[in-house]
Amino acid sequence: MWVPNIEVASGPIYLAIADALEADILAGSLAQGDRLPPQRELAYQLGITLGTVTRAYAEAERRRLVKGETGRGTYVAPESQKVSPLIPKEGEPETCDLARNFAYPFLNPSLSDGLVRMAKTVGIERLNGFVPSEGLKAHRETGVLVFKDYGLDADPDRVAVTCGAQHGIQVTCQALFLPGDAVAVDQFTYPSIFSSLAAQGLKAIPVPALTGGGGGLGAMDPDALAQAVRMHHVKGVFLMPNMQNPTTHTMSIDERTRLVEVARQFDLKVIEDDPYTPFLADPLPAFGALAPERTASIASISKVCSPGSRIGFVHVPAPFEDSIRNKIGESTWMASPITAELISGWVREGHLSKALRVKRRANSVRFDRARKILEPYFLQSGSHKVFGWLALPEDVDPDALQAALSHQGISVLSSRYFQAKGQKPAPYIRLTFGSEENEDRFDWALDRIKTTISTFAEPPDLIRPVG
Structure with a gap:
């Protein structure tokens, strides 16, 4: 009989049971069609009330993990999860997209010019075969150049080429942690980190943030991390120091230093994922520079100039060099050397830097318009940040607002996508500035967002400063 381990769980017991059920399904301990124990029997085994188990099963059914059948019991449900709104679909109805963070793809370097250059490269045929799992030396040296924009002087021998940042996160977690380990994450964070950790048998532990200036959210609270x-025997921490997704906060040097102190005090491994850092004019030192002995850094080209290339880079502490190579080899053997060569050309010839300059100028204009149109609501963002975290009145349900805007042809993301499952959505939505190409449609969408919010609640009396 399935009995969850909730001895070290924090928070409501019914959520701990639902979380344990979800983790065991992802880990393969429970399979589709497996029958769960009767509620009364599970309550007896855990020494809790029947009502608590009833709430746990109801929460699991809400998450589409299980299905109850009268007279037969509760079973692990077949896979019926809706496709994430973040995943593009071919031929999907046209909407004004302020949900997906495609940072000005219409300003990317010319793909056709890049392919023509590659075709003329001497020895190009060598890229049509297998290469080392960590990538060719020339491509790893490109990673060194990319990491300079992240405030990190990388060692090419400790750089590996990955199939984008998400693949980088997966193989890095596999290299640094063991199944069952707990990893601290921000209370609002990159949506895929929850499923990525769970799929590898790791437990995500959300940690609250400090309150920043003007009421915005700051960095992870170092005392709360400690x-x-x-409480949870955390072994590592996942951070986005620059332009944190979704809050947009960029850590100060003091915030970075305090978190490094906690990491060293408790011997925590650090994973820093900073896909938006190149948009910043003057990035601060990376955690990989402040704590190189324990930090794995991840860089991505997808958010900068070419999601289609699926190229990212990881830089790991020396003891994990071989492990990273093995994990890449086990997952996909290698990232494509063909697209890695395309990216290397763009970096070496300055096309990446040129695209970033153009995108920064465009983003500054978009941010100024967003701030003005959405006043008096508080938009945590900045002229160099490619998305914003919009604070809603406390009585506005972000899920309901997202649905209402969807009916008007506008896509945004509720805070629910950035929180651990089972938590009540906080009164925020994330808006991206660079996915919609048409300027007039962008302005129209912002105006509709402001108008729709006003139908849910009265505007706030005070205007808080923009972070």
Whole structure:
């Protein structure tokens, strides 16, 4: 009989049971069609009330993990999860897209010019075969150049080429942690990190943020991180120091230093994922520079100039060099050397830098318009940040707002996508500035967002400063 381990769980017991059920399904311990124990029997085994188990099963059914059948019991449900709104679909109805963070793809370097250059490259045929799992030396040296924009002087021998940042996160977690380990994450964070950790048998522990200036959210609270380590035996921490997704916060040097102190105190491994850093004019030192002995850094080209290339880079501490190579080899053997060569050409010849300059100028204009149109609501963002975190009145349901805007042909993301499952969505939505190409449609969408919010609640009396 399935009995969840909730001895070290924090928060409501019914959520701990639902979380354990979800983790066991992802880990393969429970399969489609497996029958769960009767509610009364599970309550007896855990020493809790029947009502608590009833709430846990209801929460699991809400997440589409299980299905109850009268007279037969509760079973692990067949896969019926809706496709994430972040995943593009070919031929999908046209909407004004402020949900997906495609940072000005219409300003990317010319793909056709890049392919023509590649075709004329001497020895290009060598890219049509197998290469080392960590990538060719020339491509790893390109990663070194990319990491310079992240405030990190990388060692090419510790750089590996991956199939984008998400693949980089997966193989890095596999290299640094063991199944069952707990990893601290921000209370609002990159949506895929929850499923990525769970799929590898790792447990995500959300940690609250400090309150920033003007009421915005700051960096992960170092004291709360220390407490999470003591309570949950956390082994590592996942951070986005620059333009944190979704809050947009960029850590100060003091915030970075305090988190490094906690990491060293408790011997935590650090994964820093900073896909938006190149948009910043003057990035601060990376965690890989501040704590090189324990930090794995991830860089991506997807958010900068070419999601279609599926090229990213990881830089790991020396003890994990071989492990990273093995994990890449086990997952996909290698990232494509063909698209890695395309990206290398763009970096070496300055096309990447040129595209970034153009995108920064465009983003500054978009941010100024967003700030003005959405006043008096508080938009945590900045002229160099490619998305914004819009604070809603406390009584506005972000899921309901997202649905209402969807009916008007506007896509945004509720805070729910950036929180651990089972938590009540906080009053925020994320808006991206660079996915919609048409300027007039962008302005129209912002105006409709402001108008729609006003139908849910009265505007706030005070205007908080933009972060």
